[in-house]
Amino acid sequence: MTKNGWSGVLPGLDRESIVPLYRQLYEHLREAILTGTLPESTRLPPERALSERLGVNRSTVVHAYRDLVNAGLIEQRVGSGSRVAPRVRLASDKGSGLPWWVTLPPWRVGEFPMVMGELAAKREPGRISFVQGISPDEPSPLGELAKSFSRVAKDPRFVLSYGDSEGYEPLREAIAQRARRAGAGRVDASNVVILTGSTQGIVVVAQSLAEPGDEIVVESPSYPGALQIFQMCGLRAIPIPTDEDGMRVDHVEAILRTRRPRFIYTMPSLHNPTNATMNMDRRERLVTLAKRAGVPIIEDDPYGPLLSPSLPPLVSLAPDHVVYLSTFSKTIAPSLRVGWLIAPRAVTERLLLRKQALDMATSLYVQAAICDYLDRGFDDHVVRLRAELVERRRIAQEAISKHWPAGFRVSKGEGGFYLWATTPREIRARALLDASERLGASFLFGEAFFATSGGDHHLRLALTAVRRSELPEGIRRIGQAARSLHT
């Protein structure tokens, strides 16, 4: 159809990818147009013809073409089909040829799985959204926290200064002290670096302890934010299955017999999304394995402080083999954007320099306020929050027994933010989401939580994201949606 023929232009679509097919097709055609592989006025294949050729639904092509029209890259006219728009309309500036962004490094399809949609999820009036992993509205830390904020807000030492890149010393001391109380005997402030949320710690680790192309071990499923970062850094994830007691450590052992991953990334307590907690036996075996193989463990522990009864974090079992990450986002408030890492002293300088290059230092004002709050309302708040999480799960379980059809399986585990469910074979999670949204409830479907493939029969409900009183109704709506798919 062009002088190049279509064969070289037609994309190889990745059906395993969590990037929707229409988006893959769009990206591919967009690049072909912008780089001139498809010159202006080229006629694109009719939608039906292209969909047959690619072996996809016609709606996939329709959606891709629609987005190309919206981007001004193609034009559609009734009767004459779709054509590449004239060059002049593509150029941003008449003086030059193409806009400069056409020649940017290729933006690999799938590089960004668009999973962070969690943050971008639309709030629609009346919809009960179990999407965001935020703290419940009650109990609220705001009373005491606002007092801590106002105690530090007038102090120029805290507001008119960058502070140190490693963080506010008294806060690092307080964190080290709490780590020692949890059993990490040798940890002191010199092992602690304050971060702008624990997400930043994942970036720091991925960029400091591995190089593009290196293999790492992750859980399957795992936290999408981490998977996205590892992908961006060019790391290749070896997924390890999990069950109700957390990561299958026997699988890790098998992997370590023949491969040498750079690190093992795990969330052993109140896992996101499964809510599983690794039992004590596995914790000890994982640490022993990691020591023997000389492979460090990255322990991501945003929810650990909410675990009750508590289990010793991995870092307390082997402080020299674990880089520990946590945050105040789940125990106090996500808007603080303050987390921390605990690492063996031999690597803290390396990690610190990377953190420093990312954003110089974390807000000293917020750090100082948190430090103040730790001595005031924090511990009481965490006790109340734990009780709330247990109660919400009880309510959710009750509503599920009442409203969901047979065939669903639901993750166990006390407390925690998330409920992870497996749909019956005949219901795909994406279809359930569509049906649920029509009935006024939403959640995250499972694909985003898997490094390679899987998740099309899983869904995650953040039980904390809705009002407690809305929990039963939200769950009822999802159950109703499931029933509607049965018929």
Add this chain to the structure above:
Amino acid sequence: MTKNGWSGVLPGLDRESIVPLYRQLYEHLREAILTGTLPESTRLPPERALSERLGVNRSTVVHAYRDLVNAGLIEQRVGSGSRVAPRVRLASDKGSGLPWWVTLPPWRVGEFPMVMGELAAKREPGRISFVQGISPDEPSPLGELAKSFSRVAKDPRFVLSYGDSEGYEPLREAIAQRARRAGAGRVDASNVVILTGSTQGIVVVAQSLAEPGDEIVVESPSYPGALQIFQMCGLRAIPIPTDEDGMRVDHVEAILRTRRPRFIYTMPSLHNPTNATMNMDRRERLVTLAKRAGVPIIEDDPYGPLLSPSLPPLVSLAPDHVVYLSTFSKTIAPSLRVGWLIAPRAVTERLLLRKQALDMATSLYVQAAICDYLDRGFDDHVVRLRAELVERRRIAQEAISKHWPAGFRVSKGEGGFYLWATTPREIRARALLDASERLGASFLFGEAFFATSGGDHHLRLALTAVRRSELPEGIRRIGQAARSLHT
């Protein structure tokens, strides 16, 4: 001296690097020891012998050996010299061989120029430190700012939520409105992404608009934080000289004739460190050149809002060819860690996804407080701040005329945070710093501001980092130090 012989072990020291030679030597020997190239008990060459072999001062070797002793990697005994420490003391865990961090990806000497020492600079009692690029203590924004903080601190919408990754909509609106007021007619909120400080914007740009190995254009001298990020991202900097009217655009033109850098990084207003402001003629020529070549400009503008009389930012001359970065760190307070970027819509999604992967979202609480403050005290504060900067420079100039020996040259330019000085030929900036610190004054010496080499006769004084009343005395001490080096 070992079975390998020393020749393969002796490092090639880089005399142009801003990494001190002793540190290069230390890093090199450390790696040789940890990887086993220098096995346990290997005797190291005597300090004098090694210094002659390498053609460095003996103190260079003494310092490197001292740090190796401190790190537990070598042992020194009077009479028998220096030996690699026994393996058992190197291992963190008796069960395994070496600690895991020994096998980490190599930490390239020079990767981190240690320049961020600005943040780590020790505050010694009695020392007048012109080091940190922070706002002056007076005028203080704290009165009104604290009120804005407390207005939002009790609102769960701002504290108990992540908000959107692109930032708080009303703040993005306010920023777009101010950009339009500065002449950027087509900018609206959809072009604005909120950042955790403008440093994060440099990371986002370096990782999104270029690939490792790509060339970019930077000013010489330039902001060390940016140079560090570019180096970390594997970008190769082409330095362009600057003068009192900013970047030498004629040199950019010459470069663009034969090379295709990914972007041009410039700080056109109140430049860090030179305080130069690019004149209008050069602004227009730079934009024309960049358009013609299809190379985008990264306009880093932390100080632009303090420029008086103001000049149009580059982004207002060519919104489609400029990614603009700025921050509230200099106009309000560094502890806020809130900056922003303005970019053509064709690249905002790409930049946003990278920002999101770095830290999810910038603190919504702080964003909301800033948004409140913008409508209250901000504009008045900036007016007072500008006047203070002008006054501080007048005081500094006066003290310099009075106290510094002939032969120093000092940068011009009204307002701004920094005074950039060139020492007389016979005085190196490092030596001046040593002498000044003994007399109780400190500053940053110039090497950190140059991508490749240069700066050994330059110093930067942050006129904002000290009390106004201390300015003359601090400058007098540096003058006294300079005189002491003359004799």
